[in-house]
Amino acid sequence: PSASSSSSSSAKPTAKSAIPNTTQKPLLVVMRHSVRKDKDPKCSWSDKNLRPYDTPISDFKLPADQAEVMRQRGFGFDLILSSPFRRCLQV
Numbered sequence: 001p002s003a004s005s006s007s008s009s010s011a012k013p014t015a016k017s018a019i020p021n022t023t024q025k026p027l028l029v030v031m032r033h034s035v036r037k038d039k040d041p042k043c044s045w046s047d048k049n050l051r052p053y054d055t056p057i058s059d060f061k062l063p064a065d066q067a068e069v070m071r072q073r074g075f076g077f078d079l080i081l082s083s084p085f086r087r088c089l090q091v
Contacts, residue, residue, distance in 0.1 A: 027075075029070075029075070029077075031063075031066075031091060033057055033063070033085075033087040033088050033090070033091045034057040034058065034059045034060070034062045034063050034087070034090075034091060035057060035058045035059050035062075036055045036056075036057065036058065036087055037055045037056050037057065037058040037087075038052075038055040039058070040058065043058065051086075053085075054085055054086045054087075055086070055087055056086050056087055056090060057087045057090050057091065060090070063090075063091040
Protein backbone atom coordinates (compact mmCIF):
# COMPACT_ATOMS: atom_id res chain seq x y z
CA PRO A 1 0.00 0.00 0.00
CA SER A 2 1.13 3.44 -0.88
CA ALA A 3 1.49 6.21 1.68
CA SER A 4 0.31 8.72 -0.94
CA SER A 5 -3.24 7.37 -1.20
CA SER A 6 -6.00 9.89 -0.70
CA SER A 7 -7.45 10.15 2.78
CA SER A 8 -11.12 9.77 3.53
CA SER A 9 -13.23 9.86 6.64
CA SER A 10 -14.08 6.17 6.21
CA ALA A 11 -10.44 5.03 6.31
CA LYS A 12 -9.84 2.30 8.88
CA PRO A 13 -7.30 3.10 11.62
CA THR A 14 -4.06 1.19 11.44
CA ALA A 15 -2.10 -0.19 14.37
CA LYS A 16 0.37 2.65 13.92
CA SER A 17 -2.32 5.33 14.12
CA ALA A 18 -3.81 3.76 17.28
CA ILE A 19 -0.64 4.55 19.24
CA PRO A 20 -0.89 7.93 20.99
CA ASN A 21 1.51 10.57 19.70
CA THR A 22 3.75 11.19 22.71
CA THR A 23 7.37 12.08 23.11
CA GLN A 24 7.97 9.15 25.46
CA LYS A 25 7.62 5.56 24.35
CA PRO A 26 6.06 3.07 26.78
CA LEU A 27 8.72 1.12 28.61
CA LEU A 28 8.59 -2.03 30.70
CA VAL A 29 11.36 -2.46 33.27
CA VAL A 30 11.79 -5.79 35.04
CA MET A 31 13.88 -5.70 38.18
CA ARG A 32 15.10 -8.51 40.36
CA HIS A 33 15.60 -8.23 44.07
CA SER A 34 19.08 -8.16 45.55
CA VAL A 35 20.82 -11.17 47.10
CA ARG A 36 18.63 -13.13 49.51
CA LYS A 37 19.90 -13.30 53.05
CA ASP A 38 19.26 -17.06 53.24
CA LYS A 39 21.92 -17.69 50.56
CA ASP A 40 24.39 -17.53 53.46
CA PRO A 41 23.62 -20.47 55.79
CA LYS A 42 25.08 -18.55 58.78
CA CYS A 43 22.67 -15.61 58.38
CA SER A 44 19.55 -15.17 60.41
CA TRP A 45 16.80 -12.59 60.80
CA SER A 46 14.39 -11.79 63.60
CA ASP A 47 11.33 -13.69 62.31
CA LYS A 48 13.10 -16.54 60.52
CA ASN A 49 11.18 -19.20 62.47
CA LEU A 50 7.82 -17.60 61.63
CA ARG A 51 8.55 -16.79 57.97
CA PRO A 52 11.51 -18.84 56.70
CA TYR A 53 10.29 -18.42 53.09
CA ASP A 54 10.18 -14.60 53.35
CA THR A 55 13.86 -13.74 53.54
CA PRO A 56 15.14 -10.16 53.57
CA ILE A 57 17.83 -8.99 51.18
CA SER A 58 21.44 -8.93 52.32
CA ASP A 59 22.69 -6.01 50.22
CA PHE A 60 20.75 -2.74 50.41
CA LYS A 61 23.48 -0.81 48.58
CA LEU A 62 23.02 -2.61 45.25
CA PRO A 63 19.34 -1.67 44.66
CA ALA A 64 19.94 1.86 45.99
CA ASP A 65 22.83 2.34 43.55
CA GLN A 66 20.74 0.96 40.67
CA ALA A 67 17.84 3.30 41.54
CA GLU A 68 20.20 6.29 41.54
CA VAL A 69 21.52 5.40 38.08
CA MET A 70 17.94 5.14 36.80
CA ARG A 71 17.08 8.56 38.28
CA GLN A 72 20.18 10.10 36.67
CA ARG A 73 19.12 8.67 33.30
CA GLY A 74 15.68 10.21 33.61
CA PHE A 75 13.62 7.11 34.30
CA GLY A 76 10.28 7.71 35.95
CA PHE A 77 7.58 5.22 36.80
CA ASP A 78 3.82 5.51 36.50
CA LEU A 79 3.13 2.06 37.94
CA ILE A 80 5.07 -0.43 40.02
CA LEU A 81 3.93 -4.03 40.45
CA SER A 82 5.70 -6.11 43.06
CA SER A 83 5.52 -9.44 44.78
CA PRO A 84 4.44 -9.10 48.41
CA PHE A 85 7.58 -10.87 49.63
CA ARG A 86 9.77 -8.74 51.88
CA ARG A 87 12.86 -8.95 49.66
CA CYS A 88 10.88 -7.55 46.73
CA LEU A 89 9.35 -4.74 48.77
CA GLN A 90 12.79 -3.82 50.15
CA VAL A 91 14.06 -3.15 46.65
